[in-house]
Amino acid sequence: MRVLLAAKGLAKSFGAVVAAADLDLAVEAGEIHALIGPNGAGKTTVLRLLSGELRPDAGCVWLADREVTALAVHERARLGLARTFQHSSVLSSFSVLENVAVAIQAHAGSSFRFFKPASPDPRLEEPALAILERLGIEGLADRPAAALAHGERRLLELAMALACRPQVLLLDEPLAGVSNKEAQRLIGVLAALRAEMGMLLVEHDMDAVFRLADRITVLVNGRVIASGSPSAVRADPLVRSAYLGEEEEL
Amino acid sequence: MKSEYRATALDPALLVVQLLNGVQLGLLLFLVASGLTLVFGILDVINLAHGVVFMVGAYVAASTFLHSGSLLLAAAAAPIAAALLGLVLDRLVLRFLYERSHLDQVLATFGVVLFVDEAVRTLFGPAALPFPLPASLEWSLPLPGGTSYPAWRLVIIAGGLVLAAGLFGILHRTRAGMLVRAAANDARMLEMLGVDVRRLFLLVLGAGSALAGFAGALAGPIMAVQPGMGDNVLILAFVVIVTGGMGSVQGALLGALLVGLVDTLGRAFLTDLVRTLLPPAAANEVGPALASMAIYLLMAIVLLIRPQGLLSVRRAAR
Amino acid sequence: MSAVRTRGGHGLAPLLFVLIALAILSAELWAGPYYLKLLSRAMILALAALALDLVVGVAGLVSLGHAAFLGVGAYTVGILAEHGITSGWIQWPIALFASAAFALVIGALSLRTRGVHFIMITLAFAQMLYYAANSLSRYGGDDGLTIWNRSEFATFFSLADRSTFAWTCFVILLLSYLLLARVVASRFGRVLRGAKDNERRMEALGYPVARFRLVAFTLSGTLAGLAGVLLANLTEFVAPAYMSWHRSGELLAMVVLGGLGSLYGAIIGAFFFVLVEEALARITTHWALVFGPFLILLVLLGRGGLVGLLENLGRR
Numbered sequence: 001m002r003v004l005l006a007a008k009g010l011a012k013s014f015g016a017v018v019a020a021a022d023l024d025l026a027v028e029a030g031e032i033h034a035l036i037g038p039n040g041a042g043k044t045t046v047l048r049l050l051s052g053e054l055r056p057d058a059g060c061v062w063l064a065d066r067e068v069t070a071l072a073v074h075e076r077a078r079l080g081l082a083r084t085f086q087h088s089s090v091l092s093s094f095s096v097l098e099n100v101a102v103a104i105q106a107h108a109g110s111s112f113r114f115f116k117p118a119s120p121d122p123r124l125e126e127p128a129l130a131i132l133e134r135l136g137i138e139g140l141a142d143r144p145a146a147a148l149a150h151g152e153r154r155l156l157e158l159a160m161a162l163a164c165r166p167q168v169l170l171l172d173e174p175l176a177g178v179s180n181k182e183a184q185r186l187i188g189v190l191a192a193l194r195a196e197m198g199m200l201l202v203e204h205d206m207d208a209v210f211r212l213a214d215r216i217t218v219l220v221n222g223r224v225i226a227s228g229s230p231s232a233v234r235a236d237p238l239v240r241s242a243y244l245g246e247e248e249e250l
Numbered sequence: 251m252k253s254e255y256r257a258t259a260l261d262p263a264l265l266v267v268q269l270l271n272g273v274q275l276g277l278l279l280f281l282v283a284s285g286l287t288l289v290f291g292i293l294d295v296i297n298l299a300h301g302v303v304f305m306v307g308a309y310v311a312a313s314t315f316l317h318s319g320s321l322l323l324a325a326a327a328a329p330i331a332a333a334l335l336g337l338v339l340d341r342l343v344l345r346f347l348y349e350r351s352h353l354d355q356v357l358a359t360f361g362v363v364l365f366v367d368e369a370v371r372t373l374f375g376p377a378a379l380p381f382p383l384p385a386s387l388e389w390s391l392p393l394p395g396g397t398s399y400p401a402w403r404l405v406i407i408a409g410g411l412v413l414a415a416g417l418f419g420i421l422h423r424t425r426a427g428m429l430v431r432a433a434a435n436d437a438r439m440l441e442m443l444g445v446d447v448r449r450l451f452l453l454v455l456g457a458g459s460a461l462a463g464f465a466g467a468l469a470g471p472i473m474a475v476q477p478g479m480g481d482n483v484l485i486l487a488f489v490v491i492v493t494g495g496m497g498s499v500q501g502a503l504l505g506a507l508l509v510g511l512v513d514t515l516g517r518a519f520l521t522d523l524v525r526t527l528l529p530p531a532a533a534n535e536v537g538p539a540l541a542s543m544a545i546y547l548l549m550a551i552v553l554l555i556r557p558q559g560l561l562s563v564r565r566a567a568r
Numbered sequence: 569m570s571a572v573r574t575r576g577g578h579g580l581a582p583l584l585f586v587l588i589a590l591a592i593l594s595a596e597l598w599a600g601p602y603y604l605k606l607l608s609r610a611m612i613l614a615l616a617a618l619a620l621d622l623v624v625g626v627a628g629l630v631s632l633g634h635a636a637f638l639g640v641g642a643y644t645v646g647i648l649a650e651h652g653i654t655s656g657w658i659q660w661p662i663a664l665f666a667s668a669a670f671a672l673v674i675g676a677l678s679l680r681t682r683g684v685h686f687i688m689i690t691l692a693f694a695q696m697l698y699y700a701a702n703s704l705s706r707y708g709g710d711d712g713l714t715i716w717n718r719s720e721f722a723t724f725f726s727l728a729d730r731s732t733f734a735w736t737c738f739v740i741l742l743l744s745y746l747l748l749a750r751v752v753a754s755r756f757g758r759v760l761r762g763a764k765d766n767e768r769r770m771e772a773l774g775y776p777v778a779r780f781r782l783v784a785f786t787l788s789g790t791l792a793g794l795a796g797v798l799l800a801n802l803t804e805f806v807a808p809a810y811m812s813w814h815r816s817g818e819l820l821a822m823v824v825l826g827g828l829g830s831l832y833g834a835i836i837g838a839f840f841f842v843l844v845e846e847a848l849a850r851i852t853t854h855w856a857l858v859f860g861p862f863l864i865l866l867v868l869l870g871r872g873g874l875v876g877l878l879e880n881l882g883r884r
Contacts, residue, residue: 365864
């Protein structure tokens, strides 16, 4: 399969704390690659290094066949890298529809247009509505984002990421804090999206990870201790003792 | 003509005097900026009223000296009054602003500046208050090369050095000082560890105000003691903090000395320097303008290279 | 609701402009030249506050140095007039270009930082221009510079006439308001509003946020420069005091006084400020003793400024 996102020899320390050390990682087209590890293993730091919010001390990041290590967040986003945040990050003063429309706008022509009103504009709002429908939240379109429940915000954030038509999607604990019913819906949505993009999934819900992931990488103290198919990782004794041993059941 | 100007520009005796002046201005600015930078660092509060604390220090020192004739009494009264003013302002205004936006902090403390400046103008009049030195300090130290240096400016340098050394000693050797440095680095973390950051902040605000008030007393005899005198000092202190790095007392010292030296040397020598490039009439226009802009250009250069300041303890506030 | 307002609704703006027009008319008919001048001054400061609201209220960047652009516009007129260039067709474009250039450079440097840094840096650069103007001894230094002729627009109209001048200010203010209201509602304005709300999210969506902010800052500085052009013509005088940091603080106060981000709120705030200043100055020369505490109370107690207050009253 085609590699869409690759990191080679990535390293990052904060003072004495090693958040990533000599880390290699790849996301291929059409796969969900799960990144798991105990709290403080450096998972979010890896996402921030990949998205460009942090600069690595060493190593490089590739998007498809282009090196992006020196590029800023917005430049990587333009090349097809989208992400969701651990604490859902939406534009709370905008309506749900406008949140998605602003994401579409980012990838549809120039935003240096000063006179024509941004709304109504069917070229932005129709595709935005289509994405909301796909996630089953079109009923919320006119709701202010600030008034959404936690699970709804998660879905909105995912809608915004999809509106960027990403090649690669980074997901930082998309299931944290959502109800079981919403989690099932999200898992279904993510599974259905698999064919369209590569995904890197950071998630604590092991049930979801093993249902979704094509490949799992285990991170402990900034180092990869295992990487492979779910069954191989599940059987790895190193993983069992270092991390999965904490879980009651796999 | 030209060679003559060069001769003055390169006169080593004059250079020594100007270097001393630069250090003296830098140390004064450090006394004002150090409190300000820690207040920013700990609670992320922008306090425009720090300049009026400096002014009140100068006024208290001048009037104490005029009435009692004792310079020591004046030097003691200024920081005490300034610390009290700082704490009163906290009680009345600042404490309501901790959780507010920077815009609210700017406006409310701007209101304080307008009020205190006007109150001083109402009480003492718009003209400068006389602050003559006692005869015992009205002498100059002869320097080699035929120049001399006023004793009071030496007092400022000595006072500034002693206080800076004391401040660093407290910050690095005592428990409270370490807590202050830790709070300027990451106040939330310290709060989670159970430290009363609010009390720590009051301590820093009181001490920082006392330093600013003392700086006002030191500056009184060489600056015009008049309403609004703190405003320019406040803005210079901002330049110091931006240059040196927010929340860092070392940064404030480095920034203050740089700003003091660049400003003083710029005013003393830039016009002569420009004369070597431009005709005298044009140089007389461009030189002073350039000299008055020199410290801001310094700040711009630092912003281009290191937006977070030379010795910042954290990234430029995001 | 604020969300509706920023999306291009004009709210109280039509009423406001009608009231201003009526005030100019009645000043022409009854009140006399003094009030025409006062109204012109209020409209000019309203234009500057309007420009500032784009940066502070819409984009969320607290600039404490906007008086500098006012000063650049005013000084350009003054310096050109001093050299005998009095044609407005030449003066005004140069003044606008100069203020845009200063805003572009100062904005590019200041926008490398955020928050408290941004406030201090805009303040410092404005102070730099203030001192630079002070040292321009060729153009009056700290005494300022008298302008002997208002900008001339050949045979079209004469700014020397007080009525014409007031109506010129009115038209410019109205056009600037309409321009900015469209900008705020446009795709560009939506990016500014989004970045004020959540900068990190906008970056992750692929927006180079700093570039949008720089364009907004430059546009705002240019309009503030236009206000400076008008101010120089009104007072027939320029001085470094036009750029003092007090003026920058007052402009911020006007924006907040009226209500942040609504654009026309800035106009209301400016009128309120000028009229209260005028009224207080008649009673006492120490009006800052009243205005300072008023500002503190406004921040501590008032939410949404005068616009919020009026809208709440309207809803009842």
